Amino acid sequence: MSNAHAPAPTSRREQILKEAARLFAERGFHGVGVDEIGAAVGISGPGLYRHFAGKDAMLAELLVGISERLLAGGRMRVEEGGESPAAVLDALIDGHIDFALDDRPLITLHDRELDRLREADRKRVRQLQRQYVELWVEVVRQVHAESAESEVRAAVHAVFGLLNSTPHLGRPGSLPGRPEMARLLHRLALGAFGAVDAEAAAGAGDGAVAARRAG
């Protein structure tokens, strides 16, 4: 439509993947047709088959790609190893936040359309996800050593849910801007992890933990 002489820093494949991700996130994998994806990149319908084996292949490449990038980024930050486990955890959190804030459609797809994959791809994605989770679990356990592993694992899942909540936010100005949002999410994640360690005395429904921060 627009760029007739595009310097094309992004290949056609990547352009297609980006638009496909957006459309899949907006209307669901089954909800968007190949014609629409084609139209979004200026070609029409079956032209996509010059770049991908099929619609499924696009979704597979998106989900595998995102999972690999998440894991690779996490591994990198762990190996860099900060001054302390807490610093590594901070880095993990910031990395995930950047991802959630910058690649919303992918985050959405990541836990929404997994089951539309062929068995093999789904297994691969799940394996990558599991490794990513375990990466976090190890780091979190170094920061909160006295917590049970199963609770830490559940907490990691829950914090992912927290960090990945950004796509669900209403558009307008009733919410903080991107930098404030990043800092807020960081605080919330740390706050949640800090609450993993049971102050077992506190039963449910008495507001003990909420009261703590005022004390």
Next chain:
Amino acid sequence: MSNAHAPAPTSRREQILKEAARLFAERGFHGVGVDEIGAAVGISGPGLYRHFAGKDAMLAELLVGISERLLAGGRMRVEEGGESPAAVLDALIDGHIDFALDDRPLITLHDRELDRLREADRKRVRQLQRQYVELWVEVVRQVHAESAESEVRAAVHAVFGLLNSTPHLGRPGSLPGRPEMARLLHRLALGAFGAVDAEAAAGAGDGAVAARRAG
């Protein structure tokens, strides 16, 4: 399949809705056909049209129903008014956790298939969701008075993401059981809310908040 002489405490409609919710959650609205829904309740295909105007109507009734129940439950707990704002917040959290743990398919649908609704239904659901969010925002602000409203609102969304993370959990025994899970989620939510108030001194990436709980 099983109950040939069902005392039918649940009407046929409810039975259909329940199965439809499960299937929609598993494979997405577009991913399941009316024949499958029918088969799940022992009748086949078009028999459903004796109970619902169409597939869309089932989804609409599910989403509107869940939103109304969430809001009604929340309002009830607020009006009951505990001993303190913190106690009311505890009640809200417990209510939401019960919902997330007991009605996973609905929770999944709730933020996954909203856009498949007709304009009118979608507006209604969004309005109910917004009212539910604002209910929480008011209560949280009473507990954390010094926090900016926009940050509290974002935090509420994020905590919903945290509490609604249960459907994403891997099946096996690597996770806590239901009661432990409920208590853990409760703690995590309070921990997150407790971190809304900026200790503005702490920049990103220095682990200050994580360190706090050890100090």
Next chain:
DNA sequence: CAGGCGGGTTAGTGGTCGTTAACCTGAGGG
């Protein structure tokens, strides 16, 4: 200039799916 080929095009095809049509049956009620 030949020719391969990357990257498009349009037309068609087979299958799936939501929905409707037409028909059936068994249980009450007058």
Next chain:
DNA sequence: CCCTCAGGTTAACGACCACTAACCCGCCTG
């Protein structure tokens, strides 16, 4: 005993859609 009617059934229809076939063209290479 008939009539109604709720709640099914199967068959068919129309739309949509992923994918294939067949064709095309501009660019680069030799």
